[in-house]
Amino acid sequence: MKIILCEVNISEGENLEVIEEVKKTITNVKGVKVIDVNSDKNHNRTVFTYIGEPNIMLECTKKLASKAVELIDMTKHTGSHPRIGAVDVVPFVPIKGVTTEEAIQMARSFGKYMGEQGVAVYYYEDAALKPERESLVNIRKGQYEGLEEKLKNPEWMPDEGPAEFNAKSGAMVTGVRFSLVAFNVNLNTEDVEIANKIAKAMRHISGGFRYVRAIGLSITDKKMVQVSMNLTNYTKTPIHRVMEAVKSEAERYGVTIAGAELVGPVPMEALEEVVKYYLKVHDFSLGQIIENNLLDEVQ
Amino acid sequence: MKIILCEVNISEGENLEVIEEVKKTITNVKGVKVIDVNSDKNHNRTVFTYIGEPNIMLECTKKLASKAVELIDMTKHTGSHPRIGAVDVVPFVPIKGVTTEEAIQMARSFGKYMGEQGVAVYYYEDAALKPERESLVNIRKGQYEGLEEKLKNPEWMPDEGPAEFNAKSGAMVTGVRFSLVAFNVNLNTEDVEIANKIAKAMRHISGGFRYVRAIGLSITDKKMVQVSMNLTNYTKTPIHRVMEAVKSEAERYGVTIAGAELVGPVPMEALEEVVKYYLKVHDFSLGQIIENNLLDEVQ
Known part of the structure; x- marks a missing residue:
């Protein structure tokens, strides 16, 4: 029996309709348990924490992220928390019976899917493809506002998705880390x-x-x-x-x-x-x- | 969140139709998980082990025991394991968040119900009403074959149900013990x-x-x-x-x-x-x- 935890950080902490629409993608799903939904108006950010079996979790997370990309417009986003995109950071956290390797496969499958939807994707922590991308702080440096410039730098070519700036959605960071x-x-x-x-x-x-x-x-x-x-x-x-x-x-x-x-x-x-x-x-x-x-x- | 385990020992280990009928009362019940069903032909006995939330477990256990009482005829029972009735022993075992007192209430509620169905009931271990009834071995001494005589002894007046010998069902022992x-x-x-x-x-x-x-x-x-x-x-x-x-x-x-x-x-x-x-x-x-x-x- 395998369990993974997912912690999706989206750039919307005020508009309850949007938050509710996004949340719907992970509620009432057999095999997925939502542990926490934490919205912060000041940060203008919501964190969804949920656990379940890896395959179902991957499907759910794709749906959640697609919905957030559909409903959030980064050109209008302000908030006190650093962020680089509509779906800002998505760590996959092994909880039970899941190896780091398996979790990395999940993050990559998720990243590929989001890339195909036109979002620039960076892999971080245990899923990073380059040492300088292990740190979330490094990837997010310059934030959403600096992303257009950053993408012009070959060193910051995204791991998935287009290297062109997507003004509506920004970029996304996903990867694997252990439960702290x-x-x-x-x-x-x-x-x-x-x-x-x-x-x-x-x-x-x-x-x-x-x-x-x-x-x-x-x-x-x-x-x-x-x-x-x-x-x-x-x-x-x-x-x-x-x-x-x-x-x-x-x-x-x-x-x-x-x-x-x-x-x-x-x-x-x-x-x-x-x-x-x-x-x-x-x-x-x-x-x-x-x-x-x-x-x-x-x- | 509370979890109790129930281990029902019935006096039928051969007739698969009967065992299946009895088992049906606890399968596909939301909130109840069957951990083990162990039938022994030689003992002519089946042990059902299942866990869940106390209220649902009590209902399930009543249904299981009623079904066993309906289908098993002790006048025809032989087997190498000591037994005193169709539903022989039913321990309630606190697993999580359940006090001994709460478990005793369950055993008593179950015992009362079975008594009303015409089965002589003895409470044992932590649910015993008299020190000499704490031990299962003591209660079961003389087995089903000696029960008619035993019931004539005022010292062995049952805790629930009729003091008359019920030839079809015999007596039942229920109570509370901790997980070993x-x-x-x-x-x-x-x-x-x-x-x-x-x-x-x-x-x-x-x-x-x-x-x-x-x-x-x-x-x-x-x-x-x-x-x-x-x-x-x-x-x-x-x-x-x-x-x-x-x-x-x-x-x-x-x-x-x-x-x-x-x-x-x-x-x-x-x-x-x-x-x-x-x-x-x-x-x-x-x-x-x-x-x-x-x-x-x-x-």
Whole structure:
């Protein structure tokens, strides 16, 4: 059983009729569950988050994006959030049983389809075809207003679709990234320097784990400090390994862990690894979880 | 979101038409998922295992049991498995978000309904009304053949339904028990005495945890020994506590843990506790698991 999550960011956060029309393409679809629809007027942007089986998700996402391209006119768009097109960014996020490779195939199939509809498409993150296109910030630099110029630069030839500027729809970015796991560890000390040192030891940029971003913080109301982390690929840098490393570094200062927090959504596979590590159950599989029998029903 | 599991044991394991008729009452019901239907000709017995939301499950189970009572004639039943009636045993097993109290209410509502249909009903395990009726073995002693005599004894007055012997249907046992977690820990030694000592330290009967049954075993092909355990109530004796106790006892003999096994089905709540303990995530909830959004779909 395979599950993928899709997070479609469209450049419309005010016009409820448009948002509703776009939303209709993914509601009441068997096998697809809409988790969240978040509209921000100030950003003039809506994010649709939904999950389901890869094939159905791909079909739904094509329909959603086509509808947004049909109804949104970028020549009239203003908003405080950076954006490059009507369908701005579409990450495919593997949740269960989906390899990075399979997710990339989905993003490419989706990108090809949107290219054929006349939208310039760039692949980013794990689906990027060039290193300089891995970063969304890089691709979106200059935004919609700078796109016409950008497309004249051979270096920014789109991965799919026409290199001519499509004023109505702009460009689209799609690709694959992993679900971000927000993991904070609270330490029984008020010395924020200790949290900073441990954060430094954990984060990729200063020599730590490849898929960890980390900072140290004071939590003054609790008289504690916190190592606040984002794990950007829990399959390659799993939660338990980070937990054990934080614990080990805290010990050198004689500091104990007061508790930790998993903030927001977490894929079951990220927790499967925690169970397997700590209980040493090498052969455990998610299929053994009784409730997971119910998941088949959906598909 | 609440999930209960039901495991209905009926006294028919050969006649496929009857089994199919009974099975029909629980298939294609929205919100109910049949996990397993296991017929044994020798036992002349079929076990239906299915899960779903408590209200729907109660309705389904009434229908299933009524159908079995209609189609099965105990005067003609033979089989090698102990049994006391056409619908022999019906445990309700809390899986998610269901308290023992709520499950007992279900069992009682089901028992009352079956009593009204002329079946003598006994409540067992967590739903028992008298200590001597907690044990299924006790209630079933003498089996169907001894039931007519047993019902004449005021001590065995049924909890629901007539005290007169119903020759066609016999009696029924229903109640509440927790999902059994089979947890084995393998030790890096060939000395089975060490496994025996640790098993003794863990099991309830010899002073260990209230809800643990344990034995020591040799696994000759792996040159290891095993502490083989059944956890009969993971909410009161959680897996991690048993794991840590085994680890601690193994250490005194200088023996390390080679690995462990969770055998067969496990409720998600049993693993939630493992994650919360080892990651120290005191506020984590199952609602944060992305896939669990899909479970709503079923209901």
